[in-house]
Amino acid sequence: MKIRSMFFYGITGITPAMSMRLPGIGSQYLLVFQDAAKRPFDGAAHYRVTLPRGIPEAKFWSFTVFDNQTRSMLDTPQRYPRAGSQSFPSPAATASPDGSTVIHFAPTQPNGVARGNWIQTTPGRGWFTILRLYSPLEPFFAKTWRPTEVERAG
Numbered sequence: 001m002k003i004r005s006m007f008f009y010g011i012t013g014i015t016p017a018m019s020m021r022l023p024g025i026g027s028q029y030l031l032v033f034q035d036a037a038k039r040p041f042d043g044a045a046h047y048r049v050t051l052p053r054g055i056p057e058a059k060f061w062s063f064t065v066f067d068n069q070t071r072s073m074l075d076t077p078q079r080y081p082r083a084g085s086q087s088f089p090s091p092a093a094t095a096s097p098d099g100s101t102v103i104h105f106a107p108t109q110p111n112g113v114a115r116g117n118w119i120q121t122t123p124g125r126g127w128f129t130i131l132r133l134y135s136p137l138e139p140f141f142a143k144t145w146r147p148t149e150v151e152r153a154g
Contacts, residue, residue, distance in 0.1 A: 023138045024058050030131040036149035040068075044123035046106035046153040051131075053099030056145050058135035060085045063103055065119050068126035078120035084132075091116035104153065105129065 034040050035047060055061050062084030065074045074081045080089045083103045093116040095101045104110050104118045105127075121127055131147065139145035 021141050023141060024135050026135070028133045028136045028140060030133075030147075031128060032131070032150050033128045036151045039152075041105070041121070041127050041129075041150075043074075043121040043125040043127060044107060045121075046104065046110060047150050048102055048104045048153045049150045050148040051101040051103070052145060052147070053095075054139065054145060055085070055101065055133070056137035056140040057085070057133040058137060060134050062086065062132045062134075063119060063129055064132070065105065065121060065127050065129050068128060074120075074122060074125060074127050076120040076122055081119050081121075083117060083119050087116075093117045105150070106153075110153070 032049075041047065049063075051061075062082055065081040066072065067074045078090070082090060083093045085092055091114070093101050093103060094114050102113075102117060104113050105121050106118065107121050107123050109115065109118045109120075119129075129150070133140055
């Protein structure tokens with residue numbers, strides 16, 4: 001699938017600040033449709049992604065999980081399938097001692113993972129995720145900051 005088609009499928013509107021290099025203004029969206037092994041996400045599996053220290057945003061960042069078929073937020077008992085730097089509507093994600101932040105995607109909260117670092121998925125439902133950077137900073141545009149691929153855990 002071409003990038004433009006994938007973007008249109010996931011995003012129904014666009015503003016200039018989403019498609020231009022404007023450090024400190026607007027937002028940037030990183031869409032992920034498959035894991036590091038190039039397989040579609042399985043709602044029954046456990047995945048993780050690491051955001052290195054210094055997430056390049058001036059306002060906030062957020063991961064949200066969406067249903068492949070509806071493009072709406074994935075319907076789970078968690079209600080808001082998201083994790084990010086803000087503490088509403090769910091607790092904010094917490095960074096590791098080295099400053100990196102690990103986000104988990106799984107149907108049940110993994111042992112030892114804080115609620116703010118987990119996004120619930122649904123067995124039998126495909127999903128994709130978007131990392132949003134609000135007021136993205138220069139390291140994002142310069143590509144000197146980059147999250148890991150979303151990898152299957154275990």
